[in-house]
Amino acid sequence: MATDPIERAADLLGASSRLLVFTGAGISTESGIPDFRGPDGLWNTVDPEDFTFERYLESAAARRRSWIRWSTSPLRQARPNQGHLATTELARTGRLAGCVTQNIDGLHRAAGLADELLVEVHGNVWTVRCLVCPAEWPTETVFDRVEAGEADPHCPRCGGLIKLTVISFGQAMPAAEMHRGYAMAQAADAVLAVGTTLSVWPAADIPVAAARRGVPFVIVNLGPTDCDGIADLKLETPAGPTMSRLVDLLD
Structure with a gap:
């Protein structure tokens, strides 16, 4: 058996032809996006109540702060890194059952991953x-309106409230996307979780649902996760370089 941890991961996943990749904030930190809950994360710089769906619906001031916050976010300048590109390369090899991401940055899509293989x-x-x-x-069309001085943009079609598709606290999860994620988990013959503590539910139940079926389960994350105890292998290595080398070994 290989002693190098990435080679061990390749051994565990080598027979897979339908790999489910589940990603979190740790895959995007190398693109300059702080972990939401990390020391420099957004959670430490704003009122958490501003992230609730209820506050967004009831407060024009909260909506205004939300639009300004997102329009000045580093997400607008972020570019895909090795981890995103490696996931797309995995799709090119035909091994990818799908990629389910908790991230809202759109970097998997920017890296060229096809819509049918991506669940946000x-x-x-x-x-x-x-x-x-x-x-x-x-x-971007709404950001243009905000930057032109519009305080609380509404729908130009019906006049209703508008919102990013980002799910706020207290807002229902998108049923169609959750269904697609579980379908990918059901089809998967191995699971690779990257850059996530697997602590945000119900999203984290998707890779766990696949792991419960007894398929190989590998985690790549700097720091503990809620699922370390059920993983076949845990790698405490940076997401981007690890994914890049792992995909090279699997190709």
Whole structure:
């Protein structure tokens, strides 16, 4: 058996032809996006109540702060890193059952991962949706309105409240995306969780659902996770370089 941890991961996942990749904030920190709950994360710089769905619905001031916060976020300048590109390369080899991400940065999509292989269970910052009618459009068009001085943008079609597709605290999870994620977990013959503590539910139940079926389960994360005890292998290594080398070994 290999002694190098990444080689051991490749041994465990080598027979897989339907690998489920589940990613969290740790895969995007190398793109300059702070971990939401880390020392420099957004959670430590704002009122947590501003992130609740209820506050967003009831307060024009909270909505204004939200639009300004997102329009000045480092997410707008972030670019895919080795980890995102390696996931797309895994899809190119035909081994990827799908990628379920908790991240809202859109970097898997920016790295070229096809829509049919990607589930963004917490939404993303690049699409705005009306909460009243079915209208949706690119976020940049709303950022333009905010930067032009519009304090509380509403839907140009029906006048309803609009919101990023990012899921706020207290907002229902997107049923269709959760269903797609569980379908990928059911089809998977191995699971690779990258850059996540696997502590945010119900999203974290998706890789666990696959692991319960007895398929190989590998975690790559700097720091403990809630699922270390059920993983076949835990790697305490940086997400990007680990993913890049692992995919090279699997190719």
